[in-house]
Amino acid sequence: MNLDERDDAAPPGDGPARAVLVGVDFGTGHSFDPTLDELALLAESAGDDAVARIIARRKAPDPKLFVGSGKADEIKELVLVHRADGVIFDQALSPAQQRNLERHLGVPVADRTALILEIFAQRAKSHEGKLQVELARLQYLATRLVRRWSHLERQRGGVGHRGGPGEAQIELDRRMIGERIKSLKTRLDKVKRQRGTQRRAREKSGAFRISLVGYTNAGKSTLFNALVKARAYAADQLFATLDTTTRSLYLEALNGSVSLSDTVGFIRDLPHKLVEAFQATLQEAADADLLLHVVDAASPTLQEQRDEVERVLAEIGAQDIPQVLVYNKLDRIEPAPRALSDWIEREPGVWVPRVFVSALEGLGLDGLRAVLVQAASPEGLIPPALSPLTADPVDDPVSQTADLPALPSPT
Incomplete structure (x- = not known):
């Protein structure tokens, strides 16, 4: 692809975020959508605009970049050509793979799980729904803290600061997320009991x-x-x-x-x-x-x-x-x-x-x-009755x- 073919249809930052969609076919035994139509619908539901799609084929995920360095370079070229704001993968990425891809591509990278969580966060209306979505997002985020952002490598401690002497910011963030998850689970248990009471009332009726x-x-x-x-x-x-x-x-x-x-x-x-x-x-x-x-x-x-x-x-x-x-x-x-x-x-x-x-x-x-x-x-x-001899209706x-x-x- 030639960089002179750069997509100038919409300047960066104007309108929906422009995303490149990536799907990886690992062969038989793995679910795969060769059209990426469902991922495009998910992106649209989250408010993104799918400007390009690319398919990779591998026997197994690359430990570092999920798709391998060659395919990652192709994706980077698509990002430049279409002035994309981000890249969305149709499969789940490990925290390390996501971090490495973002460094390689120079734009934010999301996987299918993050995209679904984003949609749920936008659509939840009830108090219960918001609690459920927040819990799922925090549980997802808790696995993504390790060296994902540079501020997490800072040390905090001393008088007037939360945490013990020399405690890393990542430990503070992890503890805060853990406390919030515990609080949300307690509140959802209460909601579950309330729903149980409502169901028992319907059973009695x-x-x-x-x-x-x-x-x-x-x-x-x-x-x-x-x-x-x-x-x-x-x-x-x-x-x-x-x-x-x-x-x-x-x-x-x-x-x-x-x-x-x-x-x-x-x-x-x-x-x-x-x-x-x-x-x-x-x-x-x-x-x-x-x-x-x-x-x-x-x-x-x-x-x-x-x-x-x-x-x-x-x-x-x-x-x-x-x-x-x-x-x-x-x-x-x-x-x-x-x-x-x-x-x-x-x-x-x-x-x-x-x-x-x-x-x-x-x-x-x-x-x-x-x-x-x-x-x-x-x-x-x-x-309908079935004949025991022919198994025909x-x-x-x-x-x-x-x-x-x-x-x-x-x-």
């Missing part, structure tokens, strides 16, 4: 509890609003909402109401510390009687997104809760499905209802409500009730 789960931007909040006529914030962006919202959903055929909760979306490589920090919020899903697993039916990575949600559900202990797969964005599917509802095999021997809807257009919602009525009834969801009119739409046998 006998309300059937349903939680919406799914990959970020699958349309959970839009579906939530469409079902309960709520005004939860919904937008075509990653992590549009973080705070759990619970409303009562009246089902006429049931002659009663169920409890419906909208939860935070999941994403590939969701930082473990973030899952840990949002344990109180995610507990809503773990304690539900039924999960509505919302899937972006128009996504080219639909199966990968489903698998990632299942992985996080297992991490929070919600893998055995009955599910209904809600394939959203029906209006974007070409060609349209032959039927708006059917049964599919979630895992070997486990069949679940699948319902196609468009939460935005209001398509298929009546069919979804009918499935919810069946799920909340004493009989629950009854899968066998039509069983008894398993199809008046409340449940005509779900074709799985194919």
Whole structure:
């Protein structure tokens, strides 16, 4: 690339921060997005402008620069050409790799974890959400202190200064972060107890509890609003909402109401510390009687997104809760499905209802409500009978009730 081709479209400091996106393909066994489209959406959600993308291929991360010196030089050239303000990696970097890359490239470097944490910090609205995000960010920052900034190498001590004689600034910062983390965990434990009290109250009321789960931007909040006529914030962006919202959903055929909760979306490589920090919020899903697993039916990575949600559900202990797969964005599917509802095999021997809807257009919602009525009834969801000899679906009119739409046998 020629430096005479420098991008002069926008001067530095004017508008969103300009970022170069970097993805590294480590081969089979590692998740990798060759398009970096999701990373670009994350950057956009954080307020950055992705001006260039570059892919590296390695068998293993370089201990010093993650991508190796040659590829690091290519990235540096892109930074100069596009006058980028920073570089964002699609994988997690070690503190040393991040520090070395910043020195080599001459601009700030962030990894996928830092980017997700930044978005969460921007989107958290409730007191609980802000506490959870702050905890996750501090836990992330605590690993990045070592020689990251030059001021951390200064010594402090003596009369009138915090810390003992000769105590390094890094030790003071580490202790302050540790104390803040401890305080946040104590406050979140209190929030968790309060949520537990609220859940026990709903249990006593006998309300059937349903939680919406799914990959970020699958349309959970839009579906939530469409079902309960709520005004939860919904937008075509990653992590549009973080705070759990619970409303009562009246089902006429049931002659009663169920409890419906909208939860935070999941994403590939969701930082473990973030899952840990949002344990109180995610507990809503773990304690539900039924999960509505919302899937972006128009996504080219639909199966990968489903698998990632299942992985996080297992991490929070919600893998055995009955599910209904809600394939959203029906209006974007070409060609349209032959039927708006059917049964599919979630895992070997486990069949679940699948319902196609468009939460935005209001398509298929009546069919979804009918499935919810069946799920909340004493009989629950009854899968189609399977022949023990052929393992092929066998039509069983008894398993199809008046409340449940005509779900074709799985194919």
